[in-house]
């Protein structure tokens with residue numbers, strides 16, 4: 001380990017958007033890489049991390065001295081290499097990536113040591129006189145407690161307790177702060193099927209055996225979670241930490257319950273809804289190695305694990321793993337990098353693997369384990385298509401006659417149904433009947449979505465909202481606005497008319513104020529207090545409703561309309577996940593997809609259950625076009641408050657782009673959201689073969705031009721969002 005001695009220069013990385021560390025002078029205390037230090041920065045002090053030697057030890061400038069070294073666990077070497085790797089791959093400032101790893105600055109503050117615990121001395125000091133008061137304290141002190149707690153339990157003053165300790169009648173014992181209840185790998189868990197057992201054994205064998213990536217594939221209900229739990233059990237047995245990434249941690253009360261069933265206690269949880277104290281506690285527990293299993297959203301990847309032994313990415317195909325603001329990274333891909341840097345296994349679990357992962361399996365880079373059938377013997381739901389060209393619902397209605405019939409039959413049988421539409425609110429568009437004027441967001445290229453609850457029109461991109469105007473701002477016609485198209489609220493309204501007896505609830509993120517409300521709704525559904533659930537994609541996230549036997553998809557074409565690269569793949573994944581909600585245990589399920597495009601490949605694949613055929617055809621299209629995962633993409637979004645300045649800069653960028661026969665430059669074009677939160681946006685897209693070093697190209701390219709400070713260039717390597 002390199003040490004930096006007093007008087008040396010040292011490079012310190014700060015959690016601010018800088019592309020590298022700054023040089024400082026080591027003070028009286030020697031420093032080592034990873035140490036957290038306070039350093040002067042712009043007339044203030046900032047906390048940073050000792051990153052290593054300075055780039056140029058002979059540089060002719062004076063450095064300011066490090067103010068102090070924080071008495072806390074250093075940032076592990078693996079974490080620092082991971083930050084460097086992510087910054088370099090995503091072309092993000094190193095400091096911005098460090099900021100994600102230092103997301104709880106308060107966790108670095110000195111911790112108050114817990115008060116010492118006292119117990120009765122045995123034997124008591126010779127000649128110690130036992131008064132009734134003293135006897136009651138000794139009685140209470142059979143259980144180790146702090147002086148304050150002991151005084152309270154025995155009903156005496158703290159002075160009495162302190163005097164007894166001074167006399168040697170009470171002695172301190174070492175308080176083990178780490179010893180909270182830990183997940184127990186030997187806790188009796190559920191019985192695994194032979195297929196699950198084989199997969200679990202394979203994963204167990206990978207713990208401690210170096211880097212490996214394994215796709216764990218199995219349909220919804222096949223018991224993937226229980227299988228990777230066994231890998232966690234092995235890591236626990238070997239004293240290593242495990243990290244499980246989940247897409248929607250806030251809604252996974254059912255996942256936590258399954259974990260507790262297997263390991264006896266809850267894991268450490270990490271997501272954006274945690275309070276300040278919980279975040280601080282979790283960050284510290286991870287950094288000290290006390291948190292043995294962490295389950296979290298994508299940002300958990302940047303926690304400072306000193307003893308990481310396993311990473312699991314559940315629902316690896318899920319789009320929410322991609323962050324496309326700030327540091328643009330894909331948590332699934334970066335989890336694989338983290339595994340590689342740490343020399344540890346990575347498990348990617350999915351019922352509908354992404355084409356990226358499938359291509360890596362095919363190329364032999366990733367292993368694959370398949371769980372064949374639904375655990376517990378339930379059969380897969382039967383999927384049918386409703387051709388809306390033939391079976392059209394009446395005007396301004398969205399539930400077709402065949403779907404209405406199916407819901408009625410299901411409810412009559414005392415079973416539950418789900419109507420799925422991935423669109424929040426009441427109606428996606430409000431327009432004037434007289435002149436056709438559409439209500440748009442003033443800050444974004446987007447329509448305002450009507451929400452009946454709360455009675456307002458809202459922009460889903462920037463949050464702007466307004467009341468519905470009395471008269472049309474364009475033609476002044478009064479009471480002329482009409483709602484076009486359905487959102488979940490409107491479908492629920494129609495369902496209430498069609499099935500007046502049914503108990504109906506809506507599940508959409510904006511109607512559930514937090515994880516508790518979501519969990520309460522899931523509970524009501526599980527207790528059969530709801531007959532018909534109308535929901536957006538949050539219902540697709542792993543909830544488990546044994547009596548749900550019918551799923552109706554209101555608009556199966558919705559995801560295909562966007563027209564981006566992954567539209568068909570995403571639609572397939574989302575709809576098959578939703579379909580997976582139907583029929584568990586001994587109730588077979590049925591799924592009806594309403595569509596105008598019965599011939600679309602993705603819907604045919606869903607109807608025939610030919611997942612492999614679909615993936616093959618989709619992969620073929622991508623390979624032929626040189627699109628990911630067989631080629632590479634990078635997006636540059638040029639944005640600023642002034643439209644013409646943004647346009648000029650985007651044009652200039654395109655003009656100075658170095659010629660490279662392997663790189664195709666598309667654009668600049670107005671981004672589909674040409675105006676977002678008041679900023680005008682132009683988009684450039686780079687496309688290249690897989691082996692091209694796009695990062696080096698972009699670094700060189702952006703160095704050729706100095707843009708005005710009002711204009712920002714956001715780089716997105718491997719973009720997923722095409723907005």
Ligand SMILES: [Zn+2]
Pocket residue numbers: 432433434435436437472473474475476477480
């Ligand atoms: Zn009008």
Ligand SMILES: [Zn+2]
Pocket residue numbers: 441442443444446459460461462463464677
């Ligand atoms: Zn907006």
